[in-house]
Amino acid sequence: MSPSHSTAGSGARCPVTADPTSSTALYGPDLDGDAMPALYERLRRAHGPVAPVSIAPGIDAWLVLGHRELLQLTRDEQDFSHDPRRWGLLREGRVPADSPILPMVGWRPALLFADGQQHRRMRAAVSAALAGINGHELRRTVRATAEQLIVSFTEHGRADLVADYARKLPMRVITGLLGVDEETGRQLVEAVAGTVAANSASADASRRMGAILLTLIEQKRRRGGNDITSALLRHPAQLTDEEVLHNLVVMFVAGNQTTVNWIATTLRILLCDPAFRSSLTGGHLSVDDALDLVLWRFPPTQNFPARYATRDMSIGGQNIHTGDMLILGLAAANADPEILPDDGTPVVGNRSHLAFGAGPHTCPAQDPARLITRTAVDTIRHRLPDLELAVPENELEWVKSPWSKGLAALPVRFTTPHLPQHPTPSTRSAL
Numbered sequence: 001m002s003p004s005h006s007t008a009g010s011g012a013r014c015p016v017t018a019d020p021t022s023s024t025a026l027y028g029p030d031l032d033g034d035a036m037p038a039l040y041e042r043l044r045r046a047h048g049p050v051a052p053v054s055i056a057p058g059i060d061a062w063l064v065l066g067h068r069e070l071l072q073l074t075r076d077e078q079d080f081s082h083d084p085r086r087w088g089l090l091r092e093g094r095v096p097a098d099s100p101i102l103p104m105v106g107w108r109p110a111l112l113f114a115d116g117q118q119h120r121r122m123r124a125a126v127s128a129a130l131a132g133i134n135g136h137e138l139r140r141t142v143r144a145t146a147e148q149l150i151v152s153f154t155e156h157g158r159a160d161l162v163a164d165y166a167r168k169l170p171m172r173v174i175t176g177l178l179g180v181d182e183e184t185g186r187q188l189v190e191a192v193a194g195t196v197a198a199n200s201a202s203a204d205a206s207r208r209m210g211a212i213l214l215t216l217i218e219q220k221r222r223r224g225g226n227d228i229t230s231a232l233l234r235h236p237a238q239l240t241d242e243e244v245l246h247n248l249v250v251m252f253v254a255g256n257q258t259t260v261n262w263i264a265t266t267l268r269i270l271l272c273d274p275a276f277r278s279s280l281t282g283g284h285l286s287v288d289d290a291l292d293l294v295l296w297r298f299p300p301t302q303n304f305p306a307r308y309a310t311r312d313m314s315i316g317g318q319n320i321h322t323g324d325m326l327i328l329g330l331a332a333a334n335a336d337p338e339i340l341p342d343d344g345t346p347v348v349g350n351r352s353h354l355a356f357g358a359g360p361h362t363c364p365a366q367d368p369a370r371l372i373t374r375t376a377v378d379t380i381r382h383r384l385p386d387l388e389l390a391v392p393e394n395e396l397e398w399v400k401s402p403w404s405k406g407l408a409a410l411p412v413r414f415t416t417p418h419l420p421q422h423p424t425p426s427t428r429s430a431l
């Protein structure tokens with residue numbers, strides 16, 4: 001049995017009660033992106049490190065808020081499977097076919113949904129492909145893409161750094177890494193966005209995405225190149241075309257929005273946090289410290305679905321049943337008072353946050369993701385040195401999502417762009 005009796009299933013404000021059997025809705029029109037940290041603390045006080053929540057109408061799950069419990073969840077594949085075919089509600093036919101949660105957690109032949117040997121096999125191919133990325137080339141590609149975007153909005157003296165910059169940059173870079181030409185990349189980006197939008201057009205978008213990627217795979221099988229798709233196809237793990245396709249989708253989906261959020265939130269900190277502004281100028285803190293602060297305080301994925309209990313057990317004082325879904329509460333675990341110093345501020349240089357998960361499924365792209373983000377942030381700082389926020393900081397809003405932690409917009413203004421005399425030549429590959 002899953003946690004039951006949702007207290008806010010209609011999407012009404014989440015009343016957190018101390019009743020251990022009642023679950024709190026993490027969805028609905030009233031979800032307040034700004035209030036999520038406070039919600040996690042109320043859940044922690046009411047239920048301890050593992051709290052009953054509902055993530056869609058009729059879909060109950062456990063949110064793991066404790067740092068220690070989250071490490072246990074992510075490290076122990078025996079007790080906590082990645083394979084959604086073990087999900088009790090699904091097996092019992094209690095997940096509606098049009099449930100908004102299905103596009104996120106439905107099984108596909110990709111590493112994210114596999115355990116043990118099957119996971120290791122696909123992970124080996126994905127890790128090898130990512131390890132083949134040439135950091136120097138990637139930095140050049142990101143800088144060139146960033147400069148093109150900056151040039152596209154400089155004449156206005158204003159921009160929204162989410163819509164005009166952060167949202168455009170990683171998808172261009174990642175499609176290049178996958179070996180997709182620019183026009184196909186645009187089509188792919190649209191198709192992936194339509195697929196994950198989880199609405200009535202998603203099935204069509206998903207078919208388009210599959211067709212684009214299959215064509216790409218056929219092309220790369222005929223004539224491989226210096227790109228992630230070709231590296232996956234060449235790997236001794238001998239992935240099938242279908243496996244290559246679904247692992248490409250996972251890389252794209254897992255890498256795009258997370259990197260968008262990481263770039264925009266870091267820029268917010270550099271623009272708004274007076275300590276950071278002056279420390280950076282004075283050289284006491286680096287952009288990397290700002291990147292780490294974001295991973296601690298505003299992890300780009302605040303909650304990550306999911307693991308499925310493979311047996312009845314107790315964790316964090318809750319009785320979990322075989323087939324229950326558990327959500328990785330990455331933001332809440334990072335804020336766990338058990339691991340933070342008394343003043344609640346993460347220590348500079350400490351990277352024991354869980355923004356990238358942990359255990360065998362920990363994000364395999366941490367290095368390229370950091371390089372993309374750092375280069376994106378550095379490039380805009382150097383090209384627009386008098387960048388400043390165009391609205392009061394308290395008008396900035398987080399998107400209303402229980403999963404993604406990203407800014408809805410980051411309006412800025414500037415007067416004196418330092419545009420490149422010789423823009424970095426654009427390259428599409430970084431391997």
Ligand code: HEM
Nearest residue numbers: 111112251254255258259355356357358361362363365369
């Ligand atoms: C180029 C950018 C990125 C790519 C290609 C990428 C790719 C992936 C892939 C393939 C996985 C599945 C790993 C597995 O199941 O074995 C994954 C997992 C994950 N990634 Fe990334 N990622 C990127 C950036 C990021 C960023 C910026 C973050 C957040 C800071 C992030 C957070 C995560 C998390 C939380 C998981 C799940 C870990 C778990 O299940 O335990 N990723 N990523």
